[in-house]
Amino acid sequence: MPKVKFDILESTCVPLPFENVDTDQIIPARFLSATSREGFGDNLFRDWKYKKTGEKNSEFVLNNPRFSGKVLVAGKNFGSGSSREHAVWTIFDYGFRAVVSSFFADIFMNNCLINGLLPIVISEDLLKKLHDLIQKEPATKVKIDLDKQTFTIISSGDSVIFGINPYKKECLLKGLDDIDFLLSMKNIITGYETNRNLVK
Amino acid sequence: MTEFSNFQIFKLNKLEAKTLFDKIWDDHVVRSIEDGPDVLYIDRHYIHEITSPQAFNGLKERGIPVFRPGKTIATADHNIPTKDQHLQIRDELSRNQVERLSENCNKHGIELFGLNDSKNGIVHVIGPELGYTLPGMTIVCGDSHTSTHGAFGTIAFGIGTSEVEMVLATQCILQQKPKKMKITVNGNPHKGVTSKDIIMYIISEISTSGATGYFVEYSGSAITSLSMEARMTICNMSIEMGARGGLIAPDETTFDYLKKLPSIPGIDDFESSVSKWKKLKSDPDASFDRELVFDAALIKPMITYGTNPGMGMAIDGSIPLAEGKNNEASSSYLKSLDYMGLKPGMMLLGHPIDYVFIGSCTNGRIEDFRAFAQIIRGRKKAANITALIVPGSKKVEEQMAAEGLLEIYKNAGFEVRQPGCSSCLAMNEDKIPAGKYAVSTSNRNFEGRQGPGARTLLASPITAAAAAITGRISDPREFINEEKNVKK
Numbered sequence: 230m231p232k233v234k235f236d237i238l239e240s241t242c243v244p245l246p247f248e249n250v251d252t253d254q255i256i257p258a259r260f261l262s263a264t265s266r267e268g269f270g271d272n273l274f275r276d277w278k279y280k281k282t283g284e285k286n287s288e289f290v291l292n293n294p295r296f297s298g299k300v301l302v303a304g305k306n307f308g309s310g311s312s313r314e315h316a317v318w319t320i321f322d323y324g325f326r327a328v329v330s331s332f333f334a335d336i337f338m339n340n341c342l343i344n345g346l347l348p349i350v351i352s353e354d355l356l357k358k359l360h361d362l363i364q365k366e367p368a369t370k371v372k373i374d375l376d377k378q379t380f381t382i383i384s385s386g387d388s389v390i391f392g393i394n395p396y397k398k399e400c401l402l403k404g405l406d407d408i409d410f411l412l413s414m415k416n417i418i419t420g421y422e423t424n425r426n427l428v429k
Numbered sequence: 430m431t432e433f434s435n436f437q438i439f440k441l442n443k444l445e446a447k448t449l450f451d452k453i454w455d456d457h458v459v460r461s462i463e464d465g466p467d468v469l470y471i472d473r474h475y476i477h478e479i480t481s482p483q484a485f486n487g488l489k490e491r492g493i494p495v496f497r498p499g500k501t502i503a504t505a506d507h508n509i510p511t512k513d514q515h516l517q518i519r520d521e522l523s524r525n526q527v528e529r530l531s532e533n534c535n536k537h538g539i540e541l542f543g544l545n546d547s548k549n550g551i552v553h554v555i556g557p558e559l560g561y562t563l564p565g566m567t568i569v570c571g572d573s574h575t576s577t578h579g580a581f582g583t584i585a586f587g588i589g590t591s592e593v594e595m596v597l598a599t600q601c602i603l604q605q606k607p608k609k610m611k612i613t614v615n616g617n618p619h620k621g622v623t624s625k626d627i628i629m630y631i632i633s634e635i636s637t638s639g640a641t642g643y644f645v646e647y648s649g650s651a652i653t654s655l656s657m658e659a660r661m662t663i664c665n666m667s668i669e670m671g672a673r674g675g676l677i678a679p680d681e682t683t684f685d686y687l688k689k690l691p692s693i694p695g696i697d698d699f700e701s702s703v704s705k706w707k708k709l710k711s712d713p714d715a716s717f718d719r720e721l722v723f724d725a726a727l728i729k730p731m732i733t734y735g736t737n738p739g740m741g742m743a744i745d746g747s748i749p750l751a752e753g754k755n756n757e758a759s760s761s762y763l764k765s766l767d768y769m770g771l772k773p774g775m776m777l778l779g780h781p782i783d784y785v786f787i788g789s790c791t792n793g794r795i796e797d798f799r800a801f802a803q804i805i806r807g808r809k810k811a812a813n814i815t816a817l818i819v820p821g822s823k824k825v826e827e828q829m830a831a832e833g834l835l836e837i838y839k840n841a842g843f844e845v846r847q848p849g850c851s852s853c854l855a856m857n858e859d860k861i862p863a864g865k866y867a868v869s870t871s872n873r874n875f876e877g878r879q880g881p882g883a884r885t886l887l888a889s890p891i892t893a894a895a896a897a898i899t900g901r902i903s904d905p906r907e908f909i910n911e912e913k914n915v916k917k
Contacts, residue, residue, distance in 0.1 A: 246760075247760075247761050247764070248759065248761040249637055249638070249737050249739075249761065251737065251873075251875045253854075253873070253875040253876070253877060253878050254875065254876060254877070257877055257881070258507075258854040258855060258856045258878075259855065259856055261479050261507075261508075261856065262479075262508055262520070262522035262523050262525075262526055262856065263522065264482035264483065264486070264525065264526060264529050265482075265483065265486065266483050266486075266590075276876065276877045276881050276882075281863055281881065281882055304761065305638075306637065306638040306641070306671070309637055309638065309671065309737070310573065310668075310873060310875060311572075311573050311854075311873075312480075312571060312572060312573040312587035312588060312589055313479075313480065313589075314480070314483075314571075314589030314590040314591060315590075317589070332638060332641070334638070334641060334671060335607070335641055335642060335671065335673055336573060336587055336588070336589065336673075339588075339589065339592075340589040340591070343589065343591045343592070344591070394464070394465055394466065394605065395464040395465060396436060396462050396464065396465025396466060396603075397465070399436075405433070407591070407595060407603050408487070408491070408591075408594060408595055408598055408599070409433075410433050410436075410603070411468065411595055411598065411599040411601055411602075411603070412493070412598060412599060413433055414438075414459070414460065414468060414599070414601075415496075415599060417459060417460060417468075418459055418468075418470070418496075418599055418600065418601055421459040421470055422470075422600075425456075
């Protein structure tokens with residue numbers, strides 16, 4: 230598990246205003262036959278990026294030179310479906326460091342926090358406004374301050390506080406790793422094992 | 430370690446009235462982190478070839494062993510071929526993944542039911558049939574359909590690969606306790622309505638995100654009257670409404686199923702285990718964060734028409750003009766129907782299809798193949814249909830042979846393949862070609878799920894069977910003889 234730090238990010242955005250984008254779209258199953266965590270980025274949204282004929286789909290946002298940046302602005306219920314952590318590795322490997330939506334699927338959100346890809350939940354209204362602003366002006370920048378938990382659209386001045394679990398926040402700010410934490414508790418875990426109730 | 434000294438950890442207080450979920454969860458909390466997740470102990474860890482290699486790499490980089498190798502069980506299922514399994518796997522990357530799994534299991538002393546093992550099969554099919562899934566357990570696997578095991582009264586859910594590494598390293602993961610939802614299904618389902626239809630109906634009512642953030646307990650007479658196989662189908666698809674998992678309190682049906690297993694590893698005194706398992710139920714006054722009630726009598730055989738499992742309807746219905754209660758279709762909705770080559774307002778009955786797939790961790794158990802067989806017996810596969818008939822495990826395949834089902838399939842023109850996840854996620858050769866329609870007993874109809882451009886229509890095994898013999902989307906109720914006892 231990589232130790233990734235996150236503090237402040239200021240970036241333009243890539244808009245993907247579709248609802249219910251599942252992890253099979255983020256990285257199709259046929260690309261999961263790898264045994265390392267690297268190199269998935271090229272296949273991000275593979276079947277939307279390319280047409281059935283194999284040509285690039287120039288209408289898809291990742292092929293549109295107007296849009297770039299480290300923040301993926303998604304639609305409602307992003308990351309549903311398969312638990313594949315590869316989906317988060319793929320988005321991270323492509324270069325994104327934060328994903329914004331009004332609603333994330335559970336396992337995806339958990340996987341994001343473990344890998345230093347910051348999932349930010351904002352209201353549906355603000356999400357719609359952000360999408361509109363980006364479409365009109367692709368140079369629209371956002372600023373994310375993890376310590377203050379603020380998400381700001383710089384040009385419009387909209388600024389909101391986003392939620393994050395305090396434990397996860399500290400891990401991200403300091404680059405701490407869950408496995409190191411659990412390993413530090415091994416004696417307590419062993420103690421638990423010797424005193425079980427329901428299942429032996 | 431001093432860097433973690435900021436985190437306050439404490440033991441849980443005992444609460445009074447508890448749900449079944451609370452009881453099992455609280456019993457497995459090693460410690461709680463203040464304002465943070467719980468350190469949750471895992472009783473059973475299932476692994477497979479796709480989501481485990483990076484976790485083993487992590488252990489290697491840290492130079493640490495597997496903490497409790499006896500609690501992890503491995504199988505190769507996701508990317509394996511379903512034909513000629515005795516030959517070397519042709520695809521190099523798939524072969525490499527399966528070989529890495531064997532190496533990792535050998536190195537760390539983990540029990541592996543690999544390719545060609547007589548107990549091989551889909552992880553969520555073999556776990557229960559080999560007696561590794563038991564009431565009251567916490568169960569995880571790097572696979573979202575781990576929720577299947579909730580049918581036995583367990584807390585079972587899918588995790589990411591980093592969490593697989595956590596379990597291998599410490600037998601624990603860090604988890605925020607989810608909220609609790611109770612879904613009650615009362616009444617008796619009509620003939621031709623299976624457990625697949627019940628869960629597809631619930632998902633179509635509450636959408637793919639309707640239970641996100643929750644762990645579900647299913648109850649009501651339409652649930653408790655189900656067999657274990659049928660309960661597994663219900664719990665399996667909990668994730669498709671966004672839930673972390675779903676569970677059903679163990680009862681006599683559960684204990685009978687377990688009693689009939691050839692062996693249950695680690696259980697010496699079955700009756701004393703049963704008396705403990707009998708305590709696994711929600712207290713009458715326990716409260717849930719959300720409660721939903723459905724009437725089984727309102728449910729018809731279901732089929733999906735879109736690209737997520739929430740886009741489902743009664744088989745004799747017509748495609749809604751917009752999603753949910755909206756008056757106007759959103760661009761996401763129209764994009765989905767466009768992918769499917771369908772239009773709002775269309776009826777699906779009679780729509781020609783090209784493929785039928787029966788199998789997967791949702792409907793790849795013996796009862797599913799029996800139900801399919803009841804429809805195809807004495808009939809013939811339609812000429813335009815390519816059928817992928819894939820048992821969930823070697824045991825299921827054996828059972829099919831023992832019951833004479835293989836003969837029925839053969840006589841009706843169906844070829845039965847070897848076990849694996851197969852066309853459910855099409856990591857192997859079992860792909861549906863672009864633009865083709867498949868009636869599938871699996872769990873996801875996402876774009877490209879069964880192959881790039883494939884158009885998936887989710888349904889029950891008997892609806893799939895009706896489609897297989899007519900070559901069109903057909904109402905399974907027309908093929909059911911009243912006297913026949915079709916799987917509920």
